[in-house]
Amino acid sequence: MQTAKAMSLASPIPAHNHPTTEYVTVISGNFHLGMGDKLDEKNGVELTAGGYGEAPEKMNHYAWASSPSVVQVHGQGPFAITYVNPADDPSKQ
DSSP, rough: OOEEEEEOOOOOOEEEEOSSSSSEEEEEEEEEEEESSSOOOTSSSEOOOOOOEEOOOTOOEEEEESOOEEEEESSSSSOOOOEESSSGOOOOO
16 A cells, blocks of 8 residues: 655644554655654654654554645555544544
8 A cells, every 4th residue: 555645734634543554754845743642743753855754553643744745655455544533533524
């Protein structure tokens, strides 16, 4: 599984997890990745172009962009996402 996603400043990704390890490579911009049960912009690692992050399977994590960003998300499929707070799931809104 591999996908590229362009993120705007207004599109943080709330805390969630996956059944498989997720790998993220930043193509451009400033992308932040944090681990935990709730999005917390005071914590997390800033990744810039060429930066790489990994979220192990079933580890709750979140992300946001502090500038327009393009990230490549890749890993073994099938892809699934479970939000810590089901109300954060955009497919249910």
